[in-house]
Amino acid sequence: MHDLELQKLRTSHQKWREDLVVGSKVDVLVKEGRSQNSLWMQGEITAISGDTIHVEFPLSKSDLDGHIDRWSSEVQPFESKTKSDYEWRR
Numbered sequence: 001m002h003d004l005e006l007q008k009l010r011t012s013h014q015k016w017r018e019d020l021v022v023g024s025k026v027d028v029l030v031k032e033g034r035s036q037n038s039l040w041m042q043g044e045i046t047a048i049s050g051d052t053i054h055v056e057f058p059l060s061k062s063d064l065d066g067h068i069d070r071w072s073s074e075v076q077p078f079e080s081k082t083k084s085d086y087e088w089r090r
Contacts, residue, residue: 020048021048025042026075026078027041027043028074032064043058044056054067
């Protein structure tokens with residue numbers, strides 16, 4: 001089995017992933033800058049093609065915007081990973 005197939009199998013019980021639509025907000029683990037440090041960011045889905053979603057990050061530079069598989073463990077429900085971090089920014 002390929003990594004992507006295993007990832008989909010591990011997350012297939014998560015119905016919320018099937019319900020994602022354009023405009024849905026999600027938390028996404030992104031790698032930023034030269035150091036490629038990973039951090040959770042709030043994003044909005046702007047396009048969907050099959051299982052691939054395009055996510056834009058309105059509070060960050062547009063070079064972080066990109067495509068990711070809806071079944072990736074790097075996509076999580078909105079504010080499940082970012083709520084406390086983003087509260088102080090408001």
